[in-house]
Amino acid sequence: MSLRYGLLGLLAEGAASGYDLARRFQEVLGSVWPAQHPKIYAELNRLAQEGLIEVESEGPRGRKAYRITEEGLVAVRGWLRDTEVDHTLRMQSLLRSFFFWLMEPDDLRRHLDEEARFFAEAAARYEEYAKAKDRGEFGDSPQTRSMRIAIEAGVRLYRTLAEWAEWAKTVPPNSSTTTHS
């Protein structure tokens, strides 16, 4: 269901083709909600059938730009206002952490190094985005303000995860009955 409302939400910003949406999903929403083009085209056709979107224009190479309809807008708004948020984290990094005790200490250290590096880089990338937004590079529409909020979540979450991975490295793997040197 989330893909559906993701598409409607993006189309609420302005008309776009399946190709456009696929790229935006990969670039902007990719780390939050992955979606490949087959799924997107299929869902667009379904949405059009249900009247939540409609073809705005047809361009070269069979390009079809969709526009959101009134019903579509009502549907996204209803989703945002009235449906319960699914709060599951579904993070593989976390799932794996339950099983760290199965790893060789060396492998675990290497793993946590990589994790910390990845998360720190992601945090930095989002931070750059945030700064660019704050410099006014993306303008100041309500849409970009929402994007700014989402980016802030990315910055904070990835920073937190990087710090967590660093912290995890300091946890001794075996029993703490420290053999006094």
Add this chain to the structure above:
Amino acid sequence: MSLRYGLLGLLAEGAASGYDLARRFQEVLGSVWPAQHPKIYAELNRLAQEGLIEVESEGPRGRKAYRITEEGLVAVRGWLRDTEVDHTLRMQSLLRSFFFWLMEPDDLRRHLDEEARFFAEAAARYEEYAKAKDRGEFGDSPQTRSMRIAIEAGVRLYRTLAEWAEWAKTVPPNSSTTTHS
């Protein structure tokens, strides 16, 4: 694939039945990796067929306790050591935040209040868990140490999300061209 290794990881701690595993998935891993019993029983049968687990004992009411095999251990360890981590966040809260601009300011404030409350409560719950572990209530096996690391991630992530939701409330929704009172 993650469910498969989640099950193997849990079975590496000791023999358990599908029923046991379903409960543990709900209680412990539920917020990180949801799995209902039909999926679990099916996957257990597949794992048994492939020789990664085997029936350890049969109990009352058709209960079948599974034990992980050597190959099974090798498989989880291989997954942990050699496969790339999928870092997608897949958080609906974040997806929704991209579309906050579609919400009425009042609805958005209410939404963020609820989000902040949920995340703060979750953080507190995990914190309690962490404290209990640190008091030694779960013993001090390698497994519980890994659990402690996972719990720490929960504490930090939920705290971060709660703070983010609070921060988001301070972002003005419309253009910042402040009409000087």
Add this chain to the structure above:
DNA sequence: TCCTCACATGTTCTTAGGTACATGTACTTG
């Protein structure tokens, strides 16, 4: 003894998600 609840394992069906396959067009550059 009967009833209820927790235990215990499954099948079936539908939807979601992902990979691979398939096709064709417009533009740009050598």
Add this chain to the structure above:
DNA sequence: CAAGTACATGTACCTAAGAACATGTGAGGA
């Protein structure tokens, strides 16, 4: 003008996930 790249949309197939349905047992209390 040939070749490559980016644009553009789809189908087919397979696996994952989730909801609903289905069945039966053992233990404990009323």
